Amino acid sequence: MKLISWNVNGIRAILNKGFLDFVQKENPDVLSLQETKASQDQVDSKLFDYPFHYWNSAQKKGYSGTAVFSKVKPLSVTYDLGIPEHDQEGRVITLEFPDFFLINSYVPNSGRELVRLNYRNKWDRDFLAYWKKLEQKKPVIVCGDLNVAHTDIDLENPKSNYNKSAGYTQIEIDGFTNFLKSGYVDSFRKFNQESNNYTYWSYMFNARSKNVGWRIDYFLVSRVYQHKLVKAFILPEVMGSDHCPVGIVLK
Numbered sequence: 001m002k003l004i005s006w007n008v009n010g011i012r013a014i015l016n017k018g019f020l021d022f023v024q025k026e027n028p029d030v031l032s033l034q035e036t037k038a039s040q041d042q043v044d045s046k047l048f049d050y051p052f053h054y055w056n057s058a059q060k061k062g063y064s065g066t067a068v069f070s071k072v073k074p075l076s077v078t079y080d081l082g083i084p085e086h087d088q089e090g091r092v093i094t095l096e097f098p099d100f101f102l103i104n105s106y107v108p109n110s111g112r113e114l115v116r117l118n119y120r121n122k123w124d125r126d127f128l129a130y131w132k133k134l135e136q137k138k139p140v141i142v143c144g145d146l147n148v149a150h151t152d153i154d155l156e157n158p159k160s161n162y163n164k165s166a167g168y169t170q171i172e173i174d175g176f177t178n179f180l181k182s183g184y185v186d187s188f189r190k191f192n193q194e195s196n197n198y199t200y201w202s203y204m205f206n207a208r209s210k211n212v213g214w215r216i217d218y219f220l221v222s223r224v225y226q227h228k229l230v231k232a233f234i235l236p237e238v239m240g241s242d243h244c245p246v247g248i249v250l251k
Helices: 019-026 117-135 170-181 187-191 223-228
Strands: 002-007 030-034 052-056 066-070 076-079 092-096 101-106 140-145 184-186 217-222 229-234 246-250
Touching: 002 101, 002 140, 002 217, 030 101, 030 140, 052 076, 052 092, 066 092, 066 101, 092 117, 101 117, 117 140, 117 170, 170 184, 184 187, 184 223, 187 217, 187 229, 217 223, 217 246, 223 229
Parallel strands: 002 030, 101 140
Antiparallel strands: 002 246, 030 066, 052 066, 076 092, 092 101, 140 217, 184 217, 229 246
16 A cells, blocks of 8 residues: 655646646555645545545635545544644644545644744644544544654754754754654655655755755654554655655554
8 A cells, every 4th residue: 555645735736747747657546735725625626546535725715725635535534633722724634444544634834933833742742642642543644744854864964953943943943852662663764764855855056956954744653553564765856846745664
């Protein structure tokens, strides 16, 4: 079973940048998208090979949002975390399959000058509690733009960004560390410990052509389910967004 996740930074825009060709080529069983910036009626007729479409759009039009397209019918689908302060921006969709829950997530960015860092800290704690509750029933796979580089090999310039830039503060790093300590595996790092593997590049300063990037998009898997991982991958050659797709294959 092949799962792919991608922050598309606007699904309507990426439809004109080879998105459908990418989907046809990679042919995932489940495709999770973040930052869709659209509602279902604007795009939904495009992905004909995926009979099951699920959208969670932000209350604010053209902002945030998630979507999942699946070839496999889930047992159930839920939206958001059930916490009003977190549930206005369309950031979470959870699909239940026979063997696991898949949580597609677009984690809030701490913002310029870290104005949302305290909120982000609360989000991380509440988000983890949500995973643990689901995991009482069956293993959990969390995918998406988690908006944090965990270690200094997960971004090109760790020293200049540490505690200054959203996504690489100690609070955010500790939040991610807590995910791992709580029983989850960073699937990509299970197979690859090398630096220079990034999933996001700023549009400024030719960052992508220079590979001045960040790894902030993930698949995290319940430790008890990691034996099902065949591989985890990043597709940096796929263009169209300031992020690239990431994925896993399960046996």
